[in-house]
Amino acid sequence: MLVMVLAQVASGLLSDDEIAFAGPLTSFVSGEMVSLATWFHADIGKWLLLGLVLLHVAAIALYQRRKHNLVAAMLHGDKELAMAAPSSRDDALSRTAAALILAACGAAAYWISTLQASFV
Secondary structure, three states: OHHHHHHHHHHHHHOEOOOOOEOOOHHHOOHHHHHHHHHHHHHHHHHHHHHHHHHHHHHHHHHHHOOOOHHHHHHHOOOOOOOOOOOOOOOHHHHHHHHHHHHHHHHHHHHHHHHHHHHO
16 A cells, blocks of 8 residues: 555656646656656546555454454554563654654655746
8 A cells, every 4th residue: 555655646746637736746757757647646546545545444344343453553552462572662762763754754745846836
């Protein structure tokens, strides 16, 4: 599902609906590539991603029915196990690294979203 989300994001960056919205990277690729990305994004990728989301929700429902409470574990982050397991590392270094990665991703997303404005 993560690969499909990445494909949807990438194709959305290259898509153009020829009415009101164009992806910020459309000026860097050929018209054929824009058409292909638009077709995938609107016609194929959307339905594949929706199908994967439905499959994911169905799997969660199946696990819930088999008495594995995954929803509660997703909400609060802890799951009771039959046997003890070592805790994951949760210190200032790992939290700082996560914050830096989040900031870098946010900066990259902002930079990509402003690319088109300088070329129009």
